Amino acid sequence: MRIDQQPAYVLHARPYRETSLLLECLTRDHGRVGLVARGVRGERARLARAELEPFLPLALSWRMRGELGTLAGAEAAGAPQRLAGDALLAGLYLNELVVRLVARQDSHPELFGAYALALGRLAAGESLAWTLRRFERDLLDALGYGLLLDRQAEDETPLQPQADYVYLPEQGPQPWRGQPGPRVRGADLLALAADRMPDPEGLAALRRMMRAVIAAHLGGGELRAWRVLGEALRHR
């Protein structure tokens, strides 16, 4: 199967054989795909290695065979978003999130837009934490694991802004009665649902909640970026 000029981003590239790269890409219509880019690491590379870096909007063409495709062409599709500093680390986090949570060749059309939007926000210098929380919410929605953010899990009672809840990853918010689990204010859950940025305390609570939810979807594992970037951002 041949796919032409598909909007895409490279999420990760690793060396493959002598002069090739194995690319993990997020594409608009074909979800996450693994592509082999042949001969791009040599001196006389047909495609510039720099064009296959993460965070650049690309139009990719490839031929699919089994699990992996073979890259046939890559073109620029729009101006590059330049991520620098902490925004760059946050971008690496987005990429790990997508690679770890999204299965290959499952199409999620909304996901591509949400990813591009998040990159744009990172490049524009918007709040890192809030950008990441919004993307996590949209990613879970696109994968069909949407969060329950406006009512209680058990009895559908609407959330009270001033009440405290515990978010159970597989179910949703439960009134907090001292039980373990990520504790979060009703107001912060409602703010996330309404796309309104909460205060720093609320953002921190939402971060802990998202970690628990994502860990549950990873089957109890954790994202390496939590350790890597947590430490990188701590030294400031």
Added chain:
Amino acid sequence: MSTASKVLAELIDALRCLPGVGAKSAQRMAFHLLERDRDGGRRLAAALTAAMERIGHCRQCRTFSEEPVCALCAGAARDRHVLCVVESPSDLAAIEQATGYRGLYFVLLGRLSPLDGLGPDELGMDLLRRRLAEGEVQELIVATNPTVEGEATAHYLAQLARDAGVRATRLAHGVPLGGELEFIDRSTLAHAFGGRQALD
């Protein structure tokens, strides 16, 4: 692979651990050594054994070394106030060959890359932090690759240097010498354009 000799089969299988060597090349190498160059084969075996047993990492810069401290770090001729951070020993070799750099190195053996499981611990950042805290280093030259992950690593290194009150510098990115603007990829060109310098 079915061969008459079990030892030969093992040799062929072992040779396949080399990058770019498949079953066919491994067989060709094994036959060549057995038929034509047994001395070469013995030398290779001895060199491999010696290297695998004795080469470790320099305690100061993490590059490959059979001594606890490598010859570069132990040498008296180098400027100990400048430290150049590179991703790999091959980057170190490239800088040694191409530039007249007289300072010391620090080899990360990788770059910050969550998806490859490489974080500050794997890259020896603690060792580097202690080195900077000693106060001898006055300039940290960040020579990680100009890739997304190399840039993320550079950002991290710049923070380390700032915390330790050490000046950090980064290799310039730009148009390769002898290159033509028309054929340069847009990221490099954009970078070179943004980093233009005054003509004196």
